[in-house]
Amino acid sequence: MKIIKSQSFNVKQFRKMVMGVDVRVPVHKNRPARFINFDNAASTPALKPVYDKLKDYLKWYSGVHRGTGHKSILSSQRFDKCHEDIARFVKADPERDTAIIVKNTTEAINKLSYRLNLSPTDVVVSTMMEHHSNDLPWRRAGRIDYAGLDSEGRLDLQDLSRKLRFWYPRVRLLTVCGASNVTGHINNIGHLAALAHEYGARFMLDAAQYAPHQALDMKPHGHPEHIDYLAFSGHKIYAPFGAGVLVGPRDTFLKGAPEYAGGGTVALVGSSQVKWGGVPDRDEAGSPNLIGALALSETLKILDSIGMEKIAAYEEQLTEYALRLLKGVPGLTVYGSLPRVGVVSFNMRDVNHSLLGAILAYEGGIGIRTGCFCAQPYVRHLLGQEEPANLDEYARLPVWEMPGLARISLGAYNTLAEIEKLAELLHRIAARKKEYQREYVLDLGGAGYIPRSGLTPVPLHLSLDL
Ligand SMILES: Cc1ncc(COP(=O)(O)O)c(C=O)c1O
Numbered sequence: 001m002k003i004i005k006s007q008s009f010n011v012k013q014f015r016k017m018v019m020g021v022d023v024r025v026p027v028h029k030n031r032p033a034r035f036i037n038f039d040n041a042a043s044t045p046a047l048k049p050v051y052d053k054l055k056d057y058l059k060w061y062s063g064v065h066r067g068t069g070h071k072s073i074l075s076s077q078r079f080d081k082c083h084e085d086i087a088r089f090v091k092a093d094p095e096r097d098t099a100i101i102v103k104n105t106t107e108a109i110n111k112l113s114y115r116l117n118l119s120p121t122d123v124v125v126s127t128m129m130e131h132h133s134n135d136l137p138w139r140r141a142g143r144i145d146y147a148g149l150d151s152e153g154r155l156d157l158q159d160l161s162r163k164l165r166f167w168y169p170r171v172r173l174l175t176v177c178g179a180s181n182v183t184g185h186i187n188n189i190g191h192l193a194a195l196a197h198e199y200g201a202r203f204m205l206d207a208a209q210y211a212p213h214q215a216l217d218m219k220p221h222g223h224p225e226h227i228d229y230l231a232f233s234g235h236k237i238y239a240p241f242g243a244g245v246l247v248g249p250r251d252t253f254l255k256g257a258p259e260y261a262g263g264g265t266v267a268l269v270g271s272s273q274v275k276w277g278g279v280p281d282r283d284e285a286g287s288p289n290l291i292g293a294l295a296l297s298e299t300l301k302i303l304d305s306i307g308m309e310k311i312a313a314y315e316e317q318l319t320e321y322a323l324r325l326l327k328g329v330p331g332l333t334v335y336g337s338l339p340r341v342g343v344v345s346f347n348m349r350d351v352n353h354s355l356l357g358a359i360l361a362y363e364g365g366i367g368i369r370t371g372c373f374c375a376q377p378y379v380r381h382l383l384g385q386e387e388p389a390n391l392d393e394y395a396r397l398p399v400w401e402m403p404g405l406a407r408i409s410l411g412a413y414n415t416l417a418e419i420e421k422l423a424e425l426l427h428r429i430a431a432r433k434k435e436y437q438r439e440y441v442l443d444l445g446g447a448g449y450i451p452r453s454g455l456t457p458v459p460l461h462l463s464l465d466l
Contacts, residue, residue, distance in 0.1 A: 041369070044235065054291055116252065129375070131373075
């Protein structure tokens, strides 16, 4: 498919590339409806031109860095090149940085938390707005402290400075999300990086929710706003084939042993000694995910050719529209504040978040996510709730009884018309809460809320057995 560079983003053209936008799904007491995917923060669909290239490439597919045949040579070259393409997308330094291909952001952050080789006296400063994947790995790695938030869920920059000052010179890293997966709030990355460097720390950006929506620029080494480490997931940026990336200075990864040892990580192995390989090989243990890496690099090329700035400008319009319409729904509380990517969490008065998600799915064919989105401390903060004294008691609750929010998350292929459909249905739910509450029952088998009268089965055009 030809990609036309236009002055503004052409959503119709982009939609043609996105797989599955026309899929119809069962709707309660109605004809199947075209599925509206407002759950892009979880995972985005794939791009057809990339899928076509992968299908074509599969006849050349072979082992990477392990064979002498043509196919293996080709596959090894393509795999190596993926690293360059990905590094270019984030404007990493090709001489000084390395891009390590991993599964996802979670693996990337776990890897870094291991590879920084922190001592028990080292401190990592993070924030209360992080996804669990940018929190839990650091808890094991050294001492962690969290910068606080204001009532709208924004980072308290004074508190952050205080924490960095307090822990100086022990603070080794400041790690923050570029955009929140709960409120979509965009952090001031340049300012945060400069702050970290002022206190002698390195700066790590969790770009899982930022990379799909905004242009990334790691800035040159030595620049006060340089991003030292950066991670994101392919499946959140239109490349759902199992690859993600960790980018960072080569010197970090040329030191010490990787957390996974084995084939591909070594130069020499004696009976009791090992000489580790170079970068990124040392950190890509075992046979790599070539198809995932190809999908990611080809997808990034397409996004680059469209222009991330154009995507960001289009998504800003979508987000503004969504906020405007959501704020007009009676009883709806919207959380978070600008600037934000198209991730918007809300609650409807007297309607459980899980029930709200079910109604949107069953009545409108609209996919959202509900709950705490792997960011429980942040969601509790937004809801003004204390941390429970006893997590065991909490853990016994089914998800629909846990505190939570409903979240829509937009992609560049979503449209204003889709947002209108969502708002229409939300208005209907707000007006008929009691009816819906009678109509929906809890499936104690674990499916959450389902319509009491069941769902009309429709043929699902799936080639896979369910
Ligand atoms: C901000 C943020 N960081 C990290 C992650 C973890 O990403 P993954 O599940 O791809 O490892 C997510 C996932 O939603 C996220 O939103």
